[in-house]
Amino acid sequence: MSRFLKVFSRELANALLLVIGVTAILYLSFNLMPGTFIGKGGGVEGYLNLLKRLFSFRFGVSPVSGRDIKSLVLPAFRNTLLLTFGSLFVSVLIAVPIGIFSAYRRFKSYSWALSIFSYIISSIPVFFLGYLVLYVVARYTGFLPVFSVSASARGMPFLSFVLPIVVLGLGNDSISEIVRLVGGELERVMSLDYVIAAKARGENMLQASVHEGIVIPLISIVFSKIPFIIGGAVVVEHVFNWPGMGRLAFQATLDRDLPVLIIIAFLSVLFVRTTTLLKDMILYSYRTSES
């Protein structure tokens, strides 16, 4: 246990150091920009001020819209978290069965078609997929609310989450990668000695290899995909009018609202580093509990 705490504190310090580095780069870029801005200048003292404000979550007021940044960003951040985790869940739900299926040698000819299918899904441009889904759902079926949160959900607000989550889950170009990784790892693990021994004892091969073959590669890839999915969320939120961080960032770009964008970058870096820390600790405890 003390070893776990030691590793945890080391990784935590590492993450904090990285977040501070990122804020330094953001501050530098903030000061490189031509023109005058509120909060610009001040050198090292200004940077320390910015750090203090960022880490106590007092973000101040947007110079463009005049609104409190905290009340603007935090709900959007929550919505984006929902979108990110939901779409990751959808991706895993689709990709893992295909990966397992393609790991068995006797299904090779079917699984080839499935993996090509996964490539096609994951390389559809997500903006086009969004419009296609909107078109089909709005025109031909109409049982899902098309535009989002609390607009037309008729008492069932969670229904409006379905379309964007599914679209981002299909189109975030990670499905083919998960399929490839899980399939390859599972195939490798299934030919290891201990799995063959388990088969000889009459156990299920998949059950014997599930830890090393599926869970560990899945954890390592899913957490490393999170920054990309936040990026893809910008486009999906634009298509579905989802009140999230990506749309806010895009709006801030159009308005040249740099403080909002920097706060968004800070929050997403915090989020990414937290998930990376989580991944490292999960993998660490997994390894120690196995051996």
Add this chain to the structure above:
Amino acid sequence: MKRFYFEKETTDRGGFYVPLYRRASPVDAVSIGYGLFVVAYLVVFFIISLTNSFIKDPMQVDIGQMFMSPSFEHLFGTDFLGRDIFSRIVKGTEAFFLPGLLCIAISTLFGLGFGILAGYYPRYCAGAVFYVLNIVDSIPRFIFILIIIILFNPSIYVIMIFVGITSIPKTASYIKAKVELLKKNRFMEASRALGLSQATIIFKHIIWIYSKTVLIIQATLRMGESVLIETSLSYLGIGVQEPAPSWGNMVAMGKDFFFQGKMWLSTVPAVIILMTIMGLYLLGDGLNSLYNEKVSR
């Protein structure tokens, strides 16, 4: 040349040298072939759009021929101003081809440099180099690009330079792992004992002989990514601007007519984007499993 590969290439079929094209499984062969087809049409499109011949003028507005269906004269139909969609698609390769190559060049060059620094001199450089690379890695790429767009109001070339910078860490970490693996090998020890200079060891043995394949795979995947990013940005309206054709802004312009049933306006460029990205990813992954490197996107 081939004898340098002995430990890798002779593992199949009882130790004899087997050429690459015979070791490829049918799946790999098909995916690499399709990927090469995609690369071929990209190059051909780019050359055609440079020479400005063989195609109709992509900027030519013809109000009399709006929303034409695909026909022999207009291969993919015409758009809402009567411009020929096929020639706009051909011209649209200009939007990402050279910027994508720039992105590949930057990520490969700097990734190679940082990776070798961190792998070959781990005592002095690894910590610092990977601290900087982790900083770059932990900002989500799209948000980073948006910040760059606010700060510098850049052209697509500058954006792609920064996309290249954000993909340095990936290349660097693969190269570092490769170098660490190679350093344990006997031939490194032997080459040092023979008195080869460090430059020879690094440039000839590490980079040219052993890291080539990783770099090629990385480059193909980078190209796919830069197509994706360029089309997404142009779709959002902050990449390539409208009169200049780009596959992204063609989809964006066509989507307004999607609900009227005029589907090919945005479907054709979207399908081309799909084919291109899929081909580049398939090429990268096919080469990956052919050379048995473990490179992911």
